[in-house]
Amino acid sequence: QVQLVESGGGLVQPGGSLRLSCAASSSIFSTYAMGWYRQAPGKQRQWVGHIRSREITVYADSVKGRFTISRDNAKNTVYLQMTSLKPEDTAVYYCNTAPPRTENWGQGTQVTVSS
Numbered sequence: 001q002v003q004l005v006e007s008g009g010g011l012v013q014p015g016g017s018l019r020l021s022c023a024a025s026s027s028i029f030s031t032y033a034m035g036w037y038r039q040a041p042g043k044q045r046q047w048v049g050h051i052r053s054r055e056i057t058v059y060a061d062s063v064k065g066r067f068t069i070s071r072d073n074a075k076n077t078v079y080l081q082m083t084s085l086k087p088e089d090t091a092v093y094y095c096n097t098a099p100p101r102t103e104n105w106g107q108g109t110q111v112t113v114s115s
Contacts, residue, residue, distance in 0.1 A: 001103050003029050004095050009109030020088040022095030029071050034078045035098030038091035050098035085113045
């Protein structure tokens with residue numbers, strides 16, 4: 001089992017930016033595609049995007065052009081750079097493999113977009 005720890009969340013005004021980080025307990029990034037997911041209050045967890053080997057990224061339409069996923073295999077860390085944030089981006093954000101594995105879900109990090 002891999003431990004994934006998300007960080008970097010917080011309160012930000014609409015139009016603002018945040019960068020989330022996800023640190024893994026082992027070197028999985030070079031082996032697996034890594035994804036970001038989010039869960040808003042009262043809603044199901046949804047896929048945000050993921051990064052494959054060779055740095056190929058894919059995003060949900062709702063975040064395309066605003067969010068960027070990157071990773072540093074040497075640091076066992078994957079990042080989610082979020083810009084032009086909207087109130088509807090408010091959610092708990094998680095990282096996991098893509099597709100996700102149940103045993104890998106961590107605590108997530110809360111992102112709140114509000115004025």
